[in-house]
Amino acid sequence: MRLAVIQRLPWIKEQREQLQSAAHQSTREMVTGESHYVWGVRRRMKVVERPGRAHVELDGERLLLCVAGTTAERRRELLDRWYRGQLRHVIPDQSSRCRCRAEASSA
Numbered sequence: 774m775r776l777a778v779i780q781r782l783p784w785i786k787e788q789r790e791q792l793q794s795a796a797h798q799s800t801r802e803m804v805t806g807e808s809h810y811v812w813g814v815r816r817r818m819k820v821v822e823r824p825g826r827a828h829v830e831l832d833g834e835r836l837l838l839c840v841a842g843t844t845a846e847r848r849r850e851l852l853d854r855w856y857r858g859q860l861r862h863v864i865p866d867q868s869s870r871c872r873c874r875a876e877a878s879s880a
Contacts, residue, residue: 801845801849803820803845803848803852805818806818809852811836811856816831816835817836818835818836818838819835819836820848821838821839822841822842825839828851828855829851829852838851
């Protein structure tokens, strides 16, 4: 076993270098067709250009980004704000569950 590893050591080093130098995630352009993750599930983004207030919503398997002629940076900010809002809805529920468990175990 040791001999097999030693014989393949140059190949192993080369593979490790390639993996470390590879880009792990492509730069997001915030356009239709990109994949974004919501709660660990990959969703395909659809950018909808329409007048009115910009917002993000889940529509079945799609992540809709409704905007009116914005830059990629502005779309990124909008999506980040939406992610944070989603967390705010879940975190209070989680903390109350922890409190209830702690009270039940101390009783």
